[in-house]
Amino acid sequence: MQIAYSPCPNDTFVFHAWAHGLLPDAPALDVTYADIDITNRLADERSGPEVMKISYAALPWVLDDYALLPCGGALGRGCGPLVLTRGEQPEGPDPLAATADVRTDGIDPARLSGKRVAVPSERSTAYLLFRLWVADHVPGGVGEIVVMPFHEIMPAVRDGRIDAGLVIHEARFTYQDYGLQLMTDLGSWWESDTGLPIPLGAIIARRGLDTKRLTEWIRASVRHAWDHPQDSTDYVMAHAQEMSPAVAQAHIELYVNTFTEALGDDGYAAVTALLGRAMDEGLVPKFDLALLCKPD
Template sequence: MSNDARPDDLDVGPGRPGRTLSLAISPCPNDTFAFHALVHGLVAGAPAVAVAFADIDVLNGRAAEQRDDLVKVSYAALPWLLADYQLLTSGGALGRGCGPLVLTAGRSDLRGARVAIPGTRTTAYLLFRLWAAGVDLAAIDVLPFEQIMPAVRDGRYDAGLVIHESRFTYPSYGLTALADLGDWWEGQTSLPIPLGAILARRELDGPALSAAVRDSVAQAFADPSASQDYVLAHAQEMEPDVVEAHIKLYVNEFSLDLGDEGFAAVQALLARAAEADLVPPLTHPLR
């Protein structure tokens, strides 16, 4: 069966209720760590899942096309997706000290700059637009996130907006951080930064799927070694210490449950963005 297929009624084995669900996540360590137990059938009573991997810009596009039953997306994309998907309360990425960075090879401002970004509907770009309001840029181009730092280092772009493990590796490219958008957001709101969300089709049992994902995350915390081989196999040649730091930063108590603070952070981000005419107002409740 292709990873791009949306399976219907399949034999999911004893103890695995319902049809196999399609799951699309990133190959980044936070996702493979959090979803290892679910993907490998280790969550009691959870449906079987067939997983596909893609970077966040592609995942946002897959969700817009309604290709998957469960999908990781940027919180910034929610206004376009909540008619067809519901937000799960577990499995996402929120936190403090984990925001996107604006990197340069030494520039001190962005006037007239060409900027590489990881996607137009990413939370990183939404934060960038809020932070850089009024700055006259020369160009904005979308690149796969792993290509952004080399492009800035090599002078093809004046600045790059980076996410994920780039927080730990950018000095090795000779780059400096012009801004930490997570620090900026926390200073503005005192709230954690909402980065990536897990969505499920509206016709599915959202509370049951949230519980299954929460169980998967809890198992990952309880026995980190169980997912190690799976995580490293998809970690795109990351050094083990970078993988460990990545997981510690992006998988936390909000991955177990958004809670009131997590929902408040998402609401604040999307409300500010709607007020600035950067996203449509929400027409469906977050919960």
């Protein structure tokens, strides 16, 4: 079976057991490692593998041909994208240490009015959250949106080539190394505004496949990863893109959680809320929200 997921630690951790033939009843996997902007495009073109990890924000374009699986993805709390700017770090506690309120370094969002902002993709949950936040907090909106590879964003902000950057994943743990400031944590804003977790990456499968069996295999792989965390260490680090073991582990702990095993009521409510708002704002195509319904 063909599958595509990212080389990020959470995905390699989750799929290690299945990819290495440790699930007796599961078919062998032919794995393609691709960043999520690539899998979003493959899904949109209907040219990708049978099973893929894509952004929840890309679902409205592909649900006629792909089904959302209720496990294996990335959805949670305290794991949202960040809006970063250049400047001196303020005195006081680490802005990522607190979780109850919207995290911010006290920078007025109005500073983004008419400015250039770098984003890793325009079909990502991060970008949807950013657009929804901008509509409420940035008078007149931002100026130019510049799409650039994720790893180039923080250096571009640091060097003044971009006024602000939207970052995800391990940037939560490393942005201060670039001398950057946190304008806002969009995950904290979303959680404060809705009370729901943040939908980030979804696992989809071509319609017509046995989604019940796929769900069973993915959940078995997740459980094996939790029961035998050391088994996947070499695999995770081989694809971790020069990430330190400590950052890779923090990445796994943040993005692999109970929602990875089962979306559940809160997970489906979060996805419906995000995409419903995005439809209302004209950010995604209109689609039938019933296509996101929980499987029987």
